Amino acid sequence: MTIILSDSDIKELINHDVLIEEIREAFIQPFINKGNLKGKRVYSKLPDRNGTAMVLFPGYSEPIPAFTIKNHSKFPESSQAIKGIIHLFDRNDGQLLSVMDSRYITKIRTGIAGALGTHLLASKSAEKVVIIGAGVQGEIQLRSLLKFRDVSHVTIYDYDLNKANAFAKIFHSYDFEIRISDDLQDAVHEADIIITATWSKAPFLFSNMVKPGTHITTLGPDEKNKAEVSAELIKKSFFIADDKEIAISMGAIGGVGLGEEDIHAELGEVLYDPSLGRNHSEQITVYGMVGLPFLDLIAAWHVYQRARNSSDYLHFQF
Numbered sequence: 290m291t292i293i294l295s296d297s298d299i300k301e302l303i304n305h306d307v308l309i310e311e312i313r314e315a316f317i318q319p320f321i322n323k324g325n326l327k328g329k330r331v332y333s334k335l336p337d338r339n340g341t342a343m344v345l346f347p348g349y350s351e352p353i354p355a356f357t358i359k360n361h362s363k364f365p366e367s368s369q370a371i372k373g374i375i376h377l378f379d380r381n382d383g384q385l386l387s388v389m390d391s392r393y394i395t396k397i398r399t400g401i402a403g404a405l406g407t408h409l410l411a412s413k414s415a416e417k418v419v420i421i422g423a424g425v426q427g428e429i430q431l432r433s434l435l436k437f438r439d440v441s442h443v444t445i446y447d448y449d450l451n452k453a454n455a456f457a458k459i460f461h462s463y464d465f466e467i468r469i470s471d472d473l474q475d476a477v478h479e480a481d482i483i484i485t486a487t488w489s490k491a492p493f494l495f496s497n498m499v500k501p502g503t504h505i506t507t508l509g510p511d512e513k514n515k516a517e518v519s520a521e522l523i524k525k526s527f528f529i530a531d532d533k534e535i536a537i538s539m540g541a542i543g544g545v546g547l548g549e550e551d552i553h554a555e556l557g558e559v560l561y562d563p564s565l566g567r568n569h570s571e572q573i574t575v576y577g578m579v580g581l582p583f584l585d586l587i588a589a590w591h592v593y594q595r596a597r598n599s600s601d602y603l604h605f606q607f
Contacts, residue, residue, distance in 0.1 A: 290604040292596050296390040302595045303397060308588060309436065312401050315350050315587045316557040327532060328582030330539065332512060340364045341512065343373075348586030354380045355593075357586045361391050365488045370424070371395060377589045385607065387593050391585075394592070398584040400429035402531065403506055406556050406576035407482060408437035410529060410567055411504035415481035416441040421473070421493075421517075422486040423447035423456035426508060430484045431460070443467045446476040474498055485509055485517040492519035492545060501571040507541045511579045516544035518575055523551055526573040529566070531556050532581055541577030 294302070326349035333342050341363040348357030361373025373391040378384065407430075418440050420427045424447075431443065443465055447453040453469045460467050470476035477483055477498050485494065487509045494505065494517060505526070507517045518541055530536035530552050537543045542551055556576065559566040567574055596602045 291385045292387040293603040293605055294389040296392050299393045299592050302592045308591050309401050311587050317561045320561040338364055338366055345582040348582040350583050353590050356380050357589050359585045375589050394588045396429045398588040400433035403430050403578055404433035407506045410574040410576055411482050412502055417481045419444045419476050419480040419483045421446045423452040426486040440465050444476050445469050489517050492516045495519045496522040496525050504574045506576045508578055510541045510544040513539045520545040526575040527553050528575045529554055531578045535579045536577050540579040
């Protein structure tokens with residue numbers, strides 16, 4: 290029987306603290322002799338409303354007896370910009386174990402993987418955070434980061450002030466100062482941590498805008514011809530990718546015409562050996578995350594394990 294899981298089912302089933310550790314361990318797996326297949330991200334532009342169709346496959350991690358294929362779409366102008374389906378298959382015989390709505394899984398696995406890199410590379414004393422892009426992923430990144438460290442100040446920047454105000458209201462009761470800026474330079478010049486989650490096709494962060502010791506996590510460039518951090522800033526920084534090849538082909542590195550020589554390590558390497566990370570307090574660090582197929586598997590398997598023996602969810606025989 291195949292389990293069908295809706296977005297609300299998945300929100301109910303996920304244990305965030307457990308999933309954080311599962312994702313951390315999955316990043317480290319290739320460095321303790323248990324591999325992950327890197328998988329592929331295949332996409333095609335659509336002629337309608339600036340849309341994109343994408344397939345991420347296979348989501349594979351050696352300890353898990355299953356794999357995933359995710360089909361999803363991106364429509365930046367839609368109220369729910371990213372949506373799709375994850376198929377979870379038995380790795381032994383190909384049986385379809387589950388069909389899941391991909392929205393929350395994609396949000397939360399991206400949030401956790403982003404926060405892992407942000408917390409790992411930012412200075413231990415970093416407490417002033419700037420979020421550029423007041424959308425769903427900006428919110429998830431901040432929520433996820435707060436599971437790793439306390440912050441004292443959060444500044445929100447978005448060209449749409451209504452979105453920035455709505456974002457600020459979500460966090461108004463949290464134990465930190467929150468403000469909205471309508472000037473990008475003003476927003477970032479005193480930041481310890483900058484998290485960018487936009488649809489930008491051109492760089493908007495340059496080295497003269499950030500202070501020594503700043504950490505930047507850039508999430509927007511997950512397709513060709515997207516960029517947030519300039520080439521000259523990346524070249525002056527210590528750059529970590531979630532995956533080197535994908536960072537070059539469709540991530541923050543390739544988006545500004547740079548190459549493998551500009552990537553210092555992958556996130557899994559630094560999680561496995563933290564001495565490979567930040568070298569000193571004045572160093573600017575950048576984490577470029579595209580999003581890897583194995584993250585879909587880790588989150589989907591986490592959910593499936595909690596749903597498989599329950600009668601609360603729809604079981605269907607194809």
